[in-house]
Amino acid sequence: MMVPPSYKKLKRGPQVILPKDIGIIIAYTGIGKRSLCIDAGTGSGWLAVSLGRTAGRVVSYDTRDDFLKIAQKNVEIEQLDNVELKRGDVTKKIDESDADLVTLDLANSDKALRNARKALKDGGYVVGYLPHMEQVKKFVSTLEKLKFINVYTLEIIARDMLVRKEGMRPSTKGVWHTAYLVFGQK
Amino acid sequence: MMVPPSYKKLKRGPQVILPKDIGIIIAYTGIGKRSLCIDAGTGSGWLAVSLGRTAGRVVSYDTRDDFLKIAQKNVEIEQLDNVELKRGDVTKKIDESDADLVTLDLANSDKALRNARKALKDGGYVVGYLPHMEQVKKFVSTLEKLKFINVYTLEIIARDMLVRKEGMRPSTKGVWHTAYLVFGQK
Amino acid sequence: MMVPPSYKKLKRGPQVILPKDIGIIIAYTGIGKRSLCIDAGTGSGWLAVSLGRTAGRVVSYDTRDDFLKIAQKNVEIEQLDNVELKRGDVTKKIDESDADLVTLDLANSDKALRNARKALKDGGYVVGYLPHMEQVKKFVSTLEKLKFINVYTLEIIARDMLVRKEGMRPSTKGVWHTAYLVFGQK
Amino acid sequence: MMVPPSYKKLKRGPQVILPKDIGIIIAYTGIGKRSLCIDAGTGSGWLAVSLGRTAGRVVSYDTRDDFLKIAQKNVEIEQLDNVELKRGDVTKKIDESDADLVTLDLANSDKALRNARKALKDGGYVVGYLPHMEQVKKFVSTLEKLKFINVYTLEIIARDMLVRKEGMRPSTKGVWHTAYLVFGQK
Numbered sequence: 001m002m003v004p005p006s007y008k009k010l011k012r013g014p015q016v017i018l019p020k021d022i023g024i025i026i027a028y029t030g031i032g033k034r035s036l037c038i039d040a041g042t043g044s045g046w047l048a049v050s051l052g053r054t055a056g057r058v059v060s061y062d063t064r065d066d067f068l069k070i071a072q073k074n075v076e077i078e079q080l081d082n083v084e085l086k087r088g089d090v091t092k093k094i095d096e097s098d099a100d101l102v103t104l105d106l107a108n109s110d111k112a113l114r115n116a117r118k119a120l121k122d123g124g125y126v127v128g129y130l131p132h133m134e135q136v137k138k139f140v141s142t143l144e145k146l147k148f149i150n151v152y153t154l155e156i157i158a159r160d161m162l163v164r165k166e167g168m169r170p171s172t173k174g175v176w177h178t179a180y181l182v183f184g185q186k
Numbered sequence: 187m188m189v190p191p192s193y194k195k196l197k198r199g200p201q202v203i204l205p206k207d208i209g210i211i212i213a214y215t216g217i218g219k220r221s222l223c224i225d226a227g228t229g230s231g232w233l234a235v236s237l238g239r240t241a242g243r244v245v246s247y248d249t250r251d252d253f254l255k256i257a258q259k260n261v262e263i264e265q266l267d268n269v270e271l272k273r274g275d276v277t278k279k280i281d282e283s284d285a286d287l288v289t290l291d292l293a294n295s296d297k298a299l300r301n302a303r304k305a306l307k308d309g310g311y312v313v314g315y316l317p318h319m320e321q322v323k324k325f326v327s328t329l330e331k332l333k334f335i336n337v338y339t340l341e342i343i344a345r346d347m348l349v350r351k352e353g354m355r356p357s358t359k360g361v362w363h364t365a366y367l368v369f370g371q372k
Numbered sequence: 373m374m375v376p377p378s379y380k381k382l383k384r385g386p387q388v389i390l391p392k393d394i395g396i397i398i399a400y401t402g403i404g405k406r407s408l409c410i411d412a413g414t415g416s417g418w419l420a421v422s423l424g425r426t427a428g429r430v431v432s433y434d435t436r437d438d439f440l441k442i443a444q445k446n447v448e449i450e451q452l453d454n455v456e457l458k459r460g461d462v463t464k465k466i467d468e469s470d471a472d473l474v475t476l477d478l479a480n481s482d483k484a485l486r487n488a489r490k491a492l493k494d495g496g497y498v499v500g501y502l503p504h505m506e507q508v509k510k511f512v513s514t515l516e517k518l519k520f521i522n523v524y525t526l527e528i529i530a531r532d533m534l535v536r537k538e539g540m541r542p543s544t545k546g547v548w549h550t551a552y553l554v555f556g557q558k
Numbered sequence: 559m560m561v562p563p564s565y566k567k568l569k570r571g572p573q574v575i576l577p578k579d580i581g582i583i584i585a586y587t588g589i590g591k592r593s594l595c596i597d598a599g600t601g602s603g604w605l606a607v608s609l610g611r612t613a614g615r616v617v618s619y620d621t622r623d624d625f626l627k628i629a630q631k632n633v634e635i636e637q638l639d640n641v642e643l644k645r646g647d648v649t650k651k652i653d654e655s656d657a658d659l660v661t662l663d664l665a666n667s668d669k670a671l672r673n674a675r676k677a678l679k680d681g682g683y684v685v686g687y688l689p690h691m692e693q694v695k696k697f698v699s700t701l702e703k704l705k706f707i708n709v710y711t712l713e714i715i716a717r718d719m720l721v722r723k724e725g726m727r728p729s730t731k732g733v734w735h736t737a738y739l740v741f742g743q744k
Contacts, residue, residue: 032239163326
């Protein structure tokens with residue numbers, strides 16, 4: 001999959017959320033300049049940084065210092081002053097409230113949904129980034145138990161096209177799957 | 187395809203650019219709170235409004251007053267004060283300069299590329315939204331003639347997943363194609 | 373999805389297995405003129421009839437007389453004398469042995485795998501047609517318990533293309549999902 | 559993409575037509591034990607051999623002796639006595655008539671359509687295997703000029719699924735595109 005130039009300058013440590021999924025999270029939740037976004041785990045911080053470009057304020061949590069260091073570099077590369085990186089475990093505690101968006105990319109994201117709900121304002125969104133179908137099922141079922149509304153699940157496929165002298169066609173090989181995105185609204 | 191709640195309140199006149207494509211445009215071009223975006227044609231204004239949420243300023247052109255009226259409604263629904271709707275034909279003239287992004291969704295978008303290039307700052311992006319492969323070929327070839335760099339073409343497929351008591355699976359039917367997205371950088 | 377002319381003449385009662393999946397079953401298992409195929413449930417008999425065209429002999433089981441009647445019509449329309457339709461439940465018993473292929477499209481296809489294994493010759497294939505991921509998991513896990521080899525799962529997407537005066541592009545809407553196909557070899 | 563065991567034993571010289579496309583050609587054209595199939599170019603002979611398994615008789619043309627040699631090996635591996643390999647150029651001449659199917663995988667397949675039409679019986683199919691969109695357009699337009707009916711174009715995507723202890727999901731990477739298939743009926 002083609003990585004857009006706006007991401008090529010960023011550092012890439014642990015597995016990153018790719019621009020194709022980042023774009024959908026931003027567009028589908030309608031976040032903007034006035035929005036507060038909570039993000040966990042930070043990982044390389046690609047999502048945190050992208051949210052930072054478009055949202056009012058971003059707080060991103062990770063339990064690992066080495067990841068937070070990479071993310072900090074990326075915040076600096078993007079010259080953002082509205083992204084705060086925090087060492088912490090959102091399944092235990094989220095300090096903020098009245099958030100417009102909580103994004104979860106953890107091994108056990110469903111365990112963070114109760115805290116996510118508390119941190120969200122009414123109408124705010126939670127989004128799970130979940131590679132496996134079993135995780136999706138557990139996440140959706142927890143969303144329903146916690147009375148989230150407008151729950152939906154999708155998968156974004158970005159298909160590169162080759163446009164060349166010899167002809168136009170989809171690229172032969174490509175990235176088929178990163179993760180499912182599950183949305184829920186408080 | 188599921189339309190996210192953040193778009194359901196918007197009016198829908200002429201064919202709209204859907205959130206799946208809007209998100210990719212925002213993420214791949216990395217626009218943010220300091221960016222100036224030019225958009226044409228406005229259509230129902232879904233893209234203009236979405237850019238308005240995340241960018242510094244948006245100027246959107248259309249030649250049809252009836253479309254501009256619908257878009258104006260949507261700007262009001264979203265309570266945006268940074269989106270300017272203009273009657274005008276970007277294949278003739280773009281008033282602005284130093285833009286970070288020019289998005290083109292016209293029957294003859296390739297005819298607007300020369301003006302788009304003039305309006306862009308160095309490093310700025312143009313994005314074409316092009317339903318047919320013949321349009322893509324013409325657009326890409328014009329981008330190359332005009333010395334745009336990092337030209338690439340992709341197609342975004344949003345696949346809805348059903349997660350229900352009876353089991354999890356992709357939805358039976360769905361939207362397969364809206365348009366190809368072609369990116370170029372000045 | 374476009375239904376090929378060779379299928380348009382067939383009757384369509386209960387949900388049918390579509391040509392896109394039928395073709396993959398035939399090609400991936402390599403069945404041919406000398407092969408014995410067992411099929412259950414018959415349904416409208418589209419798969420049984422298609423196997424009948426290419427294989428030596430086909431025996432297709434269903435528990436419902438009304439389905440077998442529709443399938444019988446289709447066998448007659450195709451003028452096949454090598455397709456036998458049987459009332460019976462393959463989770464209880466399969467009369468045949470030394471089969472090259474057993475295809476299973478039942479609500480509880482995994483329950484038929486023990487009998488399928490007995491009916492197959494060494495190197496023969498079983499194929500499950502399974503709409504939901506939960507069924508796939510159970511089917512795969514049973515295949516592994518029963519020591520089937522070369523187990524693999526795939527999904528076939530047939531994407532219609534429009535080639536018209538106004539341009540070429542994928543069709544706007546289409547069939548996204550019918551079922552997963554799971555293959556195992558004895 | 560997973561290659562099914564039934565193809566793993568075959569030799570692979572020049573680019574082959576993969577089982578996913580072979581299966582669709584067989585199923586969509588409804589060929590069977592009584593059918594005569596013409597195939598060009600032979601290439602490694604995977605399609606010729608697959609047609610040989612299911613059809614009455616297959617004649618496969620190629621202009622290159624080295625390809626015909628590889629294909630001959632594959633005919634022997636499959637122990638088929640109904641597949642004839644011929645050195646020849648189908649854009650110049652097809653010896654056979656009353657064929658049920660003509661498959662074309664040439665750089666200039668559209669040039670062979672006039673001869674294909676002559677070789678076909680009424681109701682018989684021609685299928686083009688065409689990697690690029692420009693080839694599809696030319697092929698479809700020639701089919702229409704030559705009064706073929708039921709012309710349609712599709713693309714087959716075989717998506718591998720991983721079903722493992724850690725969870726079920728589509729494979730990360732895969733084959734996105736081989737070629738478009740264009741069908742026409744005399």
